[in-house]
Amino acid sequence: MTIAWRDKVAVVTGGSRGIGRHIALQLAKAGLKVAVSYRGNETAAQETEALIRQQGAESLLLQLDVSQIANAQVLIDQVLQTWGRVDVVVNNAGIARDTLLLRMKDSDWTEVIQTDLTGVFAVTRASMRPMMKQRFGRIVNIASIAGLMGNVGQANYAAAKAGVIGFTRSVAREMASRNITVNAVAPGLIETDLTHDMSEDALQALVKQVPLGRLGRPDEVADAVWYLINADYVTGQTLVVDGGLVMD
Ligand SMILES: NC(=O)c1ccc[n+]([C@@H]2O[C@H](COP(=O)([O-])OP(=O)(O)OC[C@H]3O[C@@H](n4cnc5c(N)ncnc54)[C@H](OP(=O)(O)O)[C@@H]3O)[C@@H](O)[C@H]2O)c1
Numbered sequence: 001m002t003i004a005w006r007d008k009v010a011v012v013t014g015g016s017r018g019i020g021r022h023i024a025l026q027l028a029k030a031g032l033k034v035a036v037s038y039r040g041n042e043t044a045a046q047e048t049e050a051l052i053r054q055q056g057a058e059s060l061l062l063q064l065d066v067s068q069i070a071n072a073q074v075l076i077d078q079v080l081q082t083w084g085r086v087d088v089v090v091n092n093a094g095i096a097r098d099t100l101l102l103r104m105k106d107s108d109w110t111e112v113i114q115t116d117l118t119g120v121f122a123v124t125r126a127s128m129r130p131m132m133k134q135r136f137g138r139i140v141n142i143a144s145i146a147g148l149m150g151n152v153g154q155a156n157y158a159a160a161k162a163g164v165i166g167f168t169r170s171v172a173r174e175m176a177s178r179n180i181t182v183n184a185v186a187p188g189l190i191e192t193d194l195t196h197d198m199s200e201d202a203l204q205a206l207v208k209q210v211p212l213g214r215l216g217r218p219d220e221v222a223d224a225v226w227y228l229i230n231a232d233y234v235t236g237q238t239l240v241v242d243g244g245l246v247m248d
Contacts, residue, residue, distance in 0.1 A: 003230060006031035009083045011075065013037045013066050013123060014093030016045035018192035019142065022222040023090050024048055028057035030226075032088065035060040035079045039093070058083075066093045066119030067111065076126040085134060088229055089127045091120040091164075092142045096194060098153040109156045116160035117167070124171060124182070137180035138229045141168050142221075143238060145188045145246045161186070165238050172236030181235040183228040188242025190216045211244030 008031075015024040015036030021044075024034050034052050036059060038045045045061050052059040060082055064071040079086050094116045097108040120141050131137030146154050147161025165184055172182040189195055189206055195215065207215060224241045228234060240246055 003232075007033065008087040009033045009035070009079060009085050010088035010090065011035045011037070011079055011086060011123070011127070012090045012092055013075075013119065014039070015090075016041050016048050018194065019187065019190060019218040019221045020090070020092040021048045021051070022218040023092060023225050024059075025051055025055065026219075026222040026226050027088065027090075027229075028052040028055040028059070031057065033058040033060075033083050035062060035075075035082075037062045037064055037066065037075055037093065039063070039065055066123060067114035069118060069122045072119070072122035072126040075123060076130070080130060086127055086130045087134065087136060088138045088140075089123060090140045090142070090225060091123055093119055094142060094144075096154065096157045098157065100153055101155045104156060112156040113160050113163075116157065117163040120164050121167060124167075128175070128180075131175075131180050132178050135179050137175070137178070139168075139171070139180065139182040140225050140228050141182070141184045142225075143168075143184045143186040145186050145240060145242050148186060148238070148240070148246055168238065169236045176235055181228070181231070183231075183235060184238040185221060185224045185228065186238050186240045186242070186246075187221045188216060188240070188245045190218055190221055190241075192218055209245060210242070214243065216241060216243055 010027045010032045012024045014020040016038035049059045141164050143164045144161040146158040150158045168184040224239050
């Protein structure tokens, strides 16, 4: 089935920068109205909004912290008040607090779990009622290959992202009969602020292990998200976008 996307409504958490911005633009190009949530980077969020509007699409910026459970309902209610429906949710907001387990502070653990896993739970749960009423919904959760293979210095992040994959599969089973699909994308090393923060040596060592021999681009992740949003007969899957680093 080809879905008529014009005037459908999407929410992208963490859409102000990086991968989320490219996902938001992909959706805007297809004619969806796009709500973008972000945590604090107002300048980046406004740039994204301007880029969405350049595509001729409507947009809504919402500054709120997805690590606070109550904010998820605020986010979805704002979108419903503005546009009356919610068809697509991309749970993209995420942080890393990398350090070896022996040095990991309580806050390194809780901040990553609250943002990367609890945030996904809360925003997905808040989206379910409107999607069930519409008998249509598309959810895509941004995981990571760290959630599949683990990574030194990322016990918190890998646990959160593995949690996202298990959560995706469970909700996909619960919601399939309502015509709501729930999938995940697991990016590898993608060129964004998140990877710019890594040391050049550590990054180059990792790039050497990538069969396709380079970092990925945010628009390449957005392409995978767009595929899953359009796929009628795919649910509960994790699509790996990593240049061949993980092969099952
Ligand atoms: N880059 C990679 O190599 C890579 C690899 C695998 C998976 N991923 C995943 O892909 C997703 C996007 O990553 P990225 O590299 O694009 O990250 P990024 O460039 O650091 O951008 C992160 C985005 O998330 C938002 N955000 C962070 N914490 C938030 C919170 N508590 N509440 C609301 N919004 C919040 C940020 O808002 P502000 O702009 O306001 O700060 C920003 O929009 C994440 O889930 C990440 O784990 C990335």
